[in-house]
Amino acid sequence: MVNELSYNTISHVLESWESLRRIAKWEEVAGVCLFRKLFHRSPPARVLFGFPIDIDPDSDDLRFSKRFVTQAMYMIQMLDSSISMLGPDIDMLSEIMSELGAKHSRYGVQPEMFTIMGECLIEMLAELLPNGVSTEAEAAWQTTYKELSQDMIRAYVS
Template sequence: MDDRHIALVQESFRKVAPISDVAADLFYGRLFEAAPHLRGLFPEDMSEQKRKLMMMLATAVNGLTKLETIAPAVAALAVRHNDYGVKPEHYEPVGASLIWTLEQGLGDGFTPDVREAWVETYTFLAGFMKDAAASAEKARAS
């Protein structure tokens, strides 16, 4: 991720943050529509989960310029997700739902450059999380 992409992600997220409740509703609505089999991985009452989603997104986005500071939190999140039954293939519909949500929330502000920056960022973070979960799983097995 280059500085320009990081800036685009951070600037665009600042526009989404004020509508975080709506964004979380859009995200989970889209996710469960696209991948209904994932609904069982979540609690019935989603209010706390939605708050956690937006909090973790904010932490990740704000830490993109200093990845070493967010790496432990992102790795721990990956391990927790693994423990909840999240599989590597689940990251694809999550990413697609995130991009769709940003498109809805940002409207005309979701330019091709902003899309590219978010796709790159999500791909990087999802890859990091999958690797962290796999490493934790290997460590447990040995």
């Protein structure tokens, strides 16, 4: 569970997320980068966010779609709120993630999409952070994202 993460793991995650937040227009830049990767890897995710399954993730149609940019930024804001709770509010986080998981099940998000999103998230950080992502930070992200998403996926079967 997410509240079992070590201080060291959380520090790496918070440090790299802060570095992302310092990029100009970070929500848009990070959101578009993340969503393009997600749409490349998971055609069903395109449909979940209201786009045709055959849309080209690299097309200008998508890149300049206001709805695409808004949804991509919204996802970053959602991740930002979860990550901001890794500090003093961490005890509440597992419960919130579990409620969020039940909603995602209703949205039609398949458990394997969480894995894909996690891979895209780490790739996005590696691509955008000025100093990339160290091996320790990558491991910390893998652990943290896995705990966050498992807290959500647990709600699928209960």
